[in-house]
Amino acid sequence: MDSKLRRMAILISMGAILLISVLVLYANRESFSAGGQETLQDGQTVQDSQTVQSIQGGQDAPQAQSAPGGQIGDDLSAFLEDETFFDREINPVLEAARNQENRLSLMVTSVEKDLRIQIVDMSGELVSGESFYVRLDDSEEYKDLDQDGVIYIGGLSAGEYYVELLPIEGYKVPTNETRVRVKDKVEYLAIEDISLLIKTEDEIDAQAEDSGVQDAIEDADSTEIRKLQTATGNSKVGIDVSKWNGDIDWDKVKNAGVEFAIVRAGYRGSVTGSLVEDPYFETNMKGAAASGIPVGVYFFTQAVNEVEAVEEASAVLNLVREYKIDYPIFIDTESAGGNGRADGLDVETRTLVCEAFCRTIENAGYRAGVYGSRNWYNSYLETARLENYCIWLAEYRSIPIYQGYYQMWQYTSKGRIDGIQGNVDMNVSYLGIDE
Incomplete structure (x- = not known):
């Protein structure tokens, strides 16, 4: 009985305490809603007395307050400036690019019992200025003597070979040998x-290398015609041009009656044997095309x-690949x-050179031809x-006396035209090619 009374007394006491607490909270509800804020005379509200004192004292309020967790300031992007905030990740693209720096590769070709080895970088450009060595079939070594990035090896037996580029300081060479066929x-x-x-001519001594001589000049006589002839039948009148003719106004040339043009693509240097593009080739090809003049091209040979x-x-085939070629591609064979x-x-050798050039041109789908003087055809070629x-044919007289067969005739090197x-070379074509 006593225990029941004791439990009832405890419950009554707890109920009384709870009721008193509710009454106290209700009586002070306005104070709690104010949240401890104080209102200033100018209507501004601040959260603590320190801020109130700063404003009343005429000082600027602090720009930032300490926040829970220790954050200082309200710039949540500040961590981006901290390079140590994130773990550094490896970018596979950038790493691959770094691995390609100074990496070399070989481009190897064979024409006949030979190898031409070209050392190139990852952009496909020749690497010059270095004394590269290559090893052939783990035996003989060959050096790039002139440091032009090309090593030529002749006199080889036909068959399979392995070419290895030997290590050189500052470069990464291929780890595997290159297999080639001679x-x-x-x-x-x-x-x-x-x-x-x-x-280009900027890379060579053009004055020494570009030394072709028109043999027909020595064979010219007083009957040489020095103006544009009048075409008859299926013949056409035209010109051939190179850097020696300078800047050309192709519209005026067209209006003067020119019906075709043979443009020099380039030449092989008569001293070093370098292959050189005529500096006016692109300009002349585009100018003739824009004026509606059909074109062919020629290349001055010094092949041995x-x-x-x-x-x-x-x-030549590389240089003309972007142009429409209507007339043949000629090999110009004359003295240097x-x-x-x-x-x-x-x-025999000179004739083989002309045949090899023409066969290569024809195998690429173009018509091929040979340029030479009357004396050259009679004495230096079969x-x-x-x-x-x-x-x-180049023969500078009113009527050629050459007894052989020909389809184009260069009749003067001293023509004049608007x-x-x-001077400009002038020609008659009997090929019957229409525009």
Whole structure:
């Protein structure tokens, strides 16, 4: 009985305490809703006495307050400026690019019992200025003597070879050997990577290298015609041009009656044998095309064998790939003043050079031809072997006395025409090519 009374007394006491607490909270409800804030005379509200004192004292209020957790300030992006905030992650793209720096590779071609090894960077450009060495079949080593990024090895037996670029300080060389095939015979096919060998005149001594001499000048007589002839039948009248003609106004040339133009694509240097693009080639090709003049091209040769003839043809094919070619692509075979690297070739070799050039051009789908003077055809070529190609005769007289077959005739080197300053070569074509 006593225990029941004790429990009832406890419950009554707890109820009384709870009731008193509710009454106290209700009586002070306005004080709790104010949240401890004080209102200033100018209507501004602050949260603590320290802030009130700062404003009343005429000082600027603090810009930031300490917040729970220790945060200082309200700039939540400040951590981005801390390079140590995040763990550094490796960017696979950037890392791959770094791994390609100074990495080298080999481009190897063969024309006939030879190898031309070109050392290139990852952008495909030749790397010059270094003494590179390559090893052939783990035996003989060959050095890039002139440091132009190209090593030529001739006199090889046909078959399979392995080429290794030896380590050189500052570069990453291929870890595996390059397997190549040395061809037994010339196949008269364009060399795909020939563009790496084509130079501009800024890279050579053009005065020494570009030394072609028009042999027909010595054979000219007083009947040489020096104006644009009138075309008859299916013949056409035209000009051939190079850097020596300077800037040309092609619209004036067209209006003067020119019906075609043969543009020099380039030449092989008569001293070093470098393949060089004529500095006016692109300008002349675009100018003639814009004026509606059909074009062909020619290349001054100094090739000393079939391999070099294929190189020259490949260079031309590379240069003309973006243009419409209506007339043949000619190999220009003439003297380089007596001191050219090809001036001393025998008749058989010179004829083989012309054949190799023309076969390579025709295998690429173009019509090929040979340019030479009357004396050159009679004395320095087996012309009968070349008559399947377009024969372009240079003979400066009113009526040619050359007894062989020809389809184009260059009748003067001293022509004058509106749109060109100075002399220009003039021609008649019997090919019957329409615009």
